[in-house]
Amino acid sequence: MIPALSTEELVNIANEFGTPLYVYNADRIAYQYQKLKNAFRDIDSRIFYACKSLTNIQVLKYMRSLGISIDCSSINEVKLAIHAGFKEQEILYTSNGIDFSEIIEAKELGVHINIDSLSNLEKFAKKYGHSYPVGIRVRPNILAGGNLKISTGHDKSKFGIPIEDISQVIHYISAYNLHINSLHIHTGSEIVEAAIFLEGIQVLFKLLPQFDEVTHIDLGGGFKVAYKAGDAETNVNELGQALKEAFDEYEMKSGRHLKIWFEPGKYLVSDAGYFICKVNVLKPTASTLFAGVNSGFNHLLRPMFYNAWHDVENISNPKGQLKSYSVVGNICETDTFAWDRNIAEISEGDLLAFHNAGAYGFEMSSNYNSRLKPAEVLVTNGKAQLIRRRETFEDLLRHQV
Numbered sequence: 461m462i463p464a465l466s467t468e469e470l471v472n473i474a475n476e477f478g479t480p481l482y483v484y485n486a487d488r489i490a491y492q493y494q495k496l497k498n499a500f501r502d503i504d505s506r507i508f509y510a511c512k513s514l515t516n517i518q519v520l521k522y523m524r525s526l527g528i529s530i531d532c533s534s535i536n537e538v539k540l541a542i543h544a545g546f547k548e549q550e551i552l553y554t555s556n557g558i559d560f561s562e563i564i565e566a567k568e569l570g571v572h573i574n575i576d577s578l579s580n581l582e583k584f585a586k587k588y589g590h591s592y593p594v595g596i597r598v599r600p601n602i603l604a605g606g607n608l609k610i611s612t613g614h615d616k617s618k619f620g621i622p623i624e625d626i627s628q629v630i631h632y633i634s635a636y637n638l639h640i641n642s643l644h645i646h647t648g649s650e651i652v653e654a655a656i657f658l659e660g661i662q663v664l665f666k667l668l669p670q671f672d673e674v675t676h677i678d679l680g681g682g683f684k685v686a687y688k689a690g691d692a693e694t695n696v697n698e699l700g701q702a703l704k705e706a707f708d709e710y711e712m713k714s715g716r717h718l719k720i721w722f723e724p725g726k727y728l729v730s731d732a733g734y735f736i737c738k739v740n741v742l743k744p745t746a747s748t749l750f751a752g753v754n755s756g757f758n759h760l761l762r763p764m765f766y767n768a769w770h771d772v773e774n775i776s777n778p779k780g781q782l783k784s785y786s787v788v789g790n791i792c793e794t795d796t797f798a799w800d801r802n803i804a805e806i807s808e809g810d811l812l813a814f815h816n817a818g819a820y821g822f823e824m825s826s827n828y829n830s831r832l833k834p835a836e837v838l839v840t841n842g843k844a845q846l847i848r849r850r851e852t853f854e855d856l857l858r859h860q861v
């Protein structure tokens with residue numbers, strides 16, 4: 461059975477901790493991880509949790525307890541990972557556009573590093589020569605991902621070293637004895653088709669003869685989850701099989717065995733998360749019936765930022781008659797979570813749960829309109845535990861002088 465929290469459990473948790481509230485179901489995280497492990501059991505793979513999707517320290521500790529490694533997008537995430545107990549060699553730092561000093565810091569901490577610009581790669585080569593292996597992020601000029609905002613491998617993307625500049629990388633290897641042990645691509649988020657990953661791999665396979673010291677290929681994350689009934693998700697079993705075939709064939713031809721690294725974020729935590737808020741106001745208008753909640757895009761940005769879909773459930777009246785509502789936030793800007801959505805009949809004071817809120821939910825929250833950030837709760841073995849307290853008015857003033 462797919463682990464999920466019942467409407468009753470969610471109501472109880474919301475009553476205990478108040479709203480707006482993020483709730484994460486640890487069992488579901490473990491379930492998603494197991495699905496990936498099964499799918500990749502026949503390939504020599506390693507999974508790094510892309511923690512930018514959800515960095516609460518208790519979630520990181522839970523990930524570690526499952527045996528997952530961790531992928532970080534900033535030096536602070538690297539420090540959080542260390543704080544959560546990850547060992548240096550379980551940590552990967554895949555940055556973009558950062559100052560070289562952060563790369564020095566990451567090197568001194570002893571973590572794996574992917575470098576994504578010629579500029580930083582040259583500095584690294586000059587300073588460290590062969591002494592410290594690094595990966596490079598390659599921009600393969602492939603269009604992938606759910607939409608342009610979350611697409612990162614195409615020929616106008618800021619990410620990675622463009623494939624047409626690889627000769628310069630080769631120059632650093634010969635000029636400075638640079639030690640490159642990994643080729644990385646992350647072409648986008650919400651990639652459904654295994655074929656896109658295979659296309660990326662073929663690009664890397666072509667480069668490999670120039671990279672004698674590469675021991676692993678990093679395929680990034682970007683596995684899609686289902687947001688609503690009937691939605692496609694990445695078929696990870698099919699992907700695992702296709703990767704096995706591609707890497708076996710490569711090994712036969714070249715005699716080189718390569719490990720495969722992955723960096724899933726959304727796939728591990730998206731559907732483990734619920735965002736619960738309360739309906740403050742019902743406002744019938746000629747065009748639509750608005751349900752105004754005690755939250756806004758300051759707490760869950762994805763609908764306004766990416767046009768993302770989150771199923772909305774009235775957990776106070778789950779069996780009520782379906783009616784059409786536009787669920788809107790309380791921010792002084794257009795702030796719509798869902799347009800003309802069929803939801804079980806809502807009364808003021810009812811609790812609504814947004815599904816798939818685990819990834820890029822709390823992480824993208826802000827204090828816009830001087831609203832307070834929500835609390836977070838982690839449910840492990842049926843027990844709900846507060847893992848971040850709700851902000852208070854004093855928190856708004858804390859850093860102001």
Ligand SMILES: *Cc1c(COP(=O)(O)O)cnc(C)c1O
Binds near residue numbers: 533
């Ligand atoms: C964001 C990101 C990921 C995770 O992407 P998901 O779509 O959440 O799986 C993995 N790797 C890198 C380098 C990223 O920037």
